[in-house]
Amino acid sequence: xxxxxxxxxxxxxxxxxxxxMHMTFFWGKNTEVLFTLxxxxxxxxxxxxxxxxxxxxxxxxxRGYRVLEARLARRRAPRAAAxxxxxxxxxxxxxxxxxxxxxxxxxxxxxxxxVAGHAAGFLAFRAxxxxxxxxxxxxxxxxxxxxxx
Numbered sequence: 682x683x684x685x686x687x688x689x690x691x692x693x694x695x696x697x698x699x700x701x702m703h704m705t706f707f708w709g710k711n712t713e714v715l716f717t718l719x720x721x722x723x724x725x726x727x728x729x730x731x732x733x734x735x736x737x738x739x740x741x742x743x744r745g746y747r748v749l750e751a752r753l754a755r756r757r758a759p760r761a762a763a764x765x766x767x768x769x770x771x772x773x774x775x776x777x778x779x780x781x782x783x784x785x786x787x788x789x790x791x792x793x794x795x796v797a798g799h800a801a802g803f804l805a806f807r808a809x810x811x812x813x814x815x816x817x818x819x820x821x822x823x824x825x826x827x828x829x830x
Contacts (some may be wrong), residue, residue: 703787703788705787706787706788706792707788708788708790710724714783714786715783715786727790731790731791734798735795735797737776737779737783738780738794738797738801738802739798740776740802741773741776741798741799743802744769744776745802745806780795
């Protein structure tokens, strides 16, 4: 201990770089989508992020393809079918939340990719491009539909 009255100064705290988060839509490849520093400032990674968000939106529409779900449920015992539908629903909710978080980057390209992915998925799976037209509603949907019988 120094008796001369001078006290040692603690080292300065590290300075964190302030980051700006957009609160309105903007255009450009320098953004962060879902993870810190991804895609960053690289154009190739931005293109990958756009393709990834497009694919997630298509996947979400595929999950809404009720004919597939009805076929899977018919081939299984009731408990197994319920467990399968619950697992698929959990995946759908997780993907929907990831899409919502990506939209919160407020990047115009990400927004357009997600909208295009939803449109392409709807065209492919719900409008009849990849199958026999709109899927018939499941029995429980008919029970909860106020317009139906």
